[in-house]
Amino acid sequence: MMEDSKCQEDNTTLQVVQTLNKEKKKATEKEEAQTGETSPTSNIKPDSSDTTKKGLLQKIRIRLNNGRTKKRQFLKEEKRTSMDCDFIHNITPKQLSVLEIDKLLQRSCLEEAYPNLLSLRREIQCEKEALGEKTPPVELTNKEKDLSLLYETLRKKLIETVRNSFELPSKEVLGHVVIIIQEEEKREGDLGGIEGWRDAWRSAVQDSVNDTLKQVELDSREENASWLAVHLGHLGKVIVELLEKVKTELVDSYPSNFNVFDTYVSSCHEVVGEHLKKLLGIITKLKDCYSMLDFIINQYCGEKILGSPSLQPEMEKQKALTLPDDFVDQIKDKYCNCLQEDLNTSLGRIIQIEQKEVWDEKATPKTEHEKFTTSEIHIDICRVIASYAENSGKLDADLKKRVLCISLDVLKHFPKRFEEEFTKQSVSLLGSELLDFCLWAKYHVAYTNSFSLLKEHMEGYRESCPDQVAELGREVDGLLLSLRQALLKQFKVEIEPFMENLMTKTWLTTDSDFKELMDRIEIYSGSGKSMRPHPAQSFANDMHYHVVKEYISQLLKNKYSCKGRKNSLAAEKIRDQWGELRRLFSDMGSTLEWLHPLGDQLSKIIEQEKEKDIKKFIEPLIENYPDISETQLSAILFFRDRSIGTYLKKNPVIQHFIEPKQNSEKKNHEHILFSDIK
Known part of the structure; x- marks a missing residue:
């Protein structure tokens, strides 16, 4: 009896709601009539005058627009606040069949289908409450299944409508969808319904x-x-x-x-x-x-x-x-890996272009400002690195720093890679043709300048990548040394025949070999002058040191000995030739000034008539060149007079040499020359 009374109470409530809806509808129609929305011209009397007609038309338009504006404002406010709708409460006591409700849902007629769905839900709820603890009949179980299927269809239709919200049919139904979602959220937990409507909406x-x-x-x-x-x-x-x-x-x-x-x-x-x-x-x-x-x-x-x-x-x-938290980092990692591959490819392409356009064509390197011979390799490399830095900087400052470090890490392998290929390609120029040899020398000078500029430019990244800049600098220095040594090696080959004729009887009577030596030095000094200041100075020092070392080594080979008046002639020739070498290497920019006194000091020893007078020149010699050995001093004495060899150990000059030699390492220990002479 209690269940029946509850269902009757629901039906009574339904009738009340329906009545209220009708009243609400009448009130709305009445308001529309007052604002002139339904019949804006009903209270206007006709007038035959044109002026009157225009005035009436203007009044009609104003009233019509005012009515529409008020209606839009009202409807918008009504929708945004309560989103209420009459069709929710149009629950009939006797609903349509399940098949009919399903067809309405399929056609998106939600304003008709949903009240009937609620009616079916209420009917099932009343029947279940009436049964109490009794086992529900098959008919009721089937009804519950039907209700469940209808709700699934309703949800699918809602999802479909939301997914197609921007299409015209869905726009018209969207308001009903919103109201149904709100209504179902209110009824969540009631018998027969399903949950998660708002989640389904978000998913849609x-x-x-x-x-x-x-x-x-x-x-x-x-x-x-x-x-x-x-x-x-x-x-x-x-x-x-x-x-x-x-x-x-x-x-x-x-x-x-x-x-x-x-x-x-x-x-x-x-x-x-x-x-x-x-x-x-x-x-x-x-x-x-x-x-x-x-x-x-x-x-x-x-x-x-x-x-x-x-x-x-x-x-x-x-x-x-x-x-994901690490997603951007994954892209950055991939970016950096691709950059490494891209830079390696670009550097390889630079070598290929150099081979095709320069080495194969035997193209003469350009001269910068009519002075320095140069290549554009450093320009191409710097442009690539700068573009990587600029692009990554537009994304992230830390990424820019990382990109620079990676770029320099890749670049540090380039000097050796370039050296191997250049050496292989340029060896053919070292033939008998003078023009090819000159081109070979110019290439070495050009790349010396180019890589020197590369090193200078990369110093600008030291603040961001100090370790990488330092490592690259060491690799570039290694290449610059190899390029200078290649020039120096060729220089050594060319001057060797003339060096071997020094400190001989022929040398004492003619200057032809020394003049040939000076000619070769001047030719190579031209290469030095085509270098930028820092490598030019290093090259001048290399040449200066080698010429001095080879010149002195000829004196120590015991291949010729002077005596009497020849001592003065030999000393004078050494002094003159040493002066020419000094002037030439000073002009080239050599900074090895500590080599300059040696010629004069040896000349003084050689020109002395009495051995006892030699003693006073021993200490200055040891002080300037502490690595000179007893054997080497003996060779100098032998050049002065062969007879010294018969009593070398008892020679007073040698005896006088021993004590200052023991204390020689206290000064000028960095002056290494004699220990380098074999």
């Missing part, structure tokens, strides 16, 4: 966003080298267009607690995040990694997309992609 919104964004075209990399940049650019435009539609067409269809705009933005974050994860798996090029990072870091949160003026102020703080 995300599906709608996904449906829209997946339509953005994605060219293959074979069709378009900039396929990813183009795709992401179009994707950004579609996102803005989508959110603009949400703002202008959908927001007013929902109550504020749905947070419609924010939900669509969050869905964009989710969909775009998933899309980017898929794209990361297929990108393999540096430019594509850059395009993705630029999209995430600059474009997505910038004015092109989420920061677009057309989306403000609704956007507020909704500017973060839904990505």
Whole structure:
């Protein structure tokens, strides 16, 4: 009896609600009539006068517009606050059949289908309450299954409507969808219903966003080298267009607690995040990694997309992609790996171009400012490194620093790589033809200058990558040394025949060999003058040291001995020749000034008539050149007079040499010359 009374009470409540709805409808119609919405001309009398007619028409328009404005404001306010709707309460005591309700749902006639669905739900609820603890009959069980199926159909229809919110039929039904969701949330937990309506709505919104964004075209990399940049650019435009539609067409269809705009933005974050994860798996090029990072870091949160003026102020703080914490780091890692490969390829291409356009063609290197011979290799390398730094700097300061360090790490292997290829290609120029030899020398000078400039330029990155700059500097120095040594080695080969004729009887009577020596020095000094200051000085020092060492070594070979008047002649010749060498190497820029006194000191020893007079010149010699040995001093004495060999150990000069030699390492220990003479 209690169950029956409750059902009767529900029916009574239903009748009351229906009555209230009718009254509400009448009140609305009455208000519309007062505002002139339904019949704006009903109270206007006709007038034959044109002036009167115009006035009446103007009044009609004003009343009509006022009525429409008030109606729109009323309806909008009504929808945004309560989103109430009559059809919820049109629950008839006797509902349609399950098949009829299903057909209404399939046709999206929610205003008819939903009240009947609620009526069926109420009927089942009343029957279950009437049974109490009794086992429900099969008929009731089937009704429950039917209700469940109808609710599933209703949910699918709601999801379909939300997914197609921007299409005309769905727009008309969208208001009913919102009301049904709210109503079901109120009834959540009641018998026969299903839960999660708001979650289903959010999922439908995300599906709608996904449906829209997946339509953005994605060219293959074979069709378009900039396929990813183009795709992401179009994707950004579609996102803005989508959110603009949400703002202008959908927001007013929902109550504020749905947070419609924010939900669509969050869905964009989710969909775009998933899309980017898929794209990361297929990108393999540096430019594509850059395009993705630029999209995430600059474009997505910038004015092109989420920061677009057309989306403000609704956007507020909704500017973060839904990505795993390490996702951007993964892209950066891939970017850096691709950069390493790209830089290696670029450096290899630089060598290939040099071989094709310079070595194979025997092209003469350019002269910078009519003085320094140079190559453009350093310009190409610096341009590549600078472009990497600039592009990565547009993305992230830390990434720029990382890119610079990686670039310098890759670059440090280039000097040896270049040296191997250049040596292999240039050896053919060392033939009998003078022009080829001159070209060979110019190439060495040009690359010495070019890599010196490269090292100077890379010093600008020392603050960001101190260790990498230092390592690269050491590698470049190694190449510069190899280039100088190659020139020096060839120089040694050319002067060797003339050096061997020094300190002989022929040398004492003619200057031909020494003049040939000076000619070769002047030729190579021209190469030195074509070098930039720092390598030129190093090259001048190398030549200076080698010539002095070889000149002195001829004196120590015991191949000739003077005596009597010849001592004075030999001493004078050594002094004169030493002076010419000194002037020439000073002009070249040699800084080995400590070598200058040696010629005079040896000349004084050689020209002395009495051995006892030699003692006073021993200590200055040892002081300037502490690495001179007793054997080498004996060789100098032998050159002065062969007879000294018969009593070498008892020679007073040798005896006088021993004590100052023991204390010689206290001064000028860096002056190493005699110990380098074998």
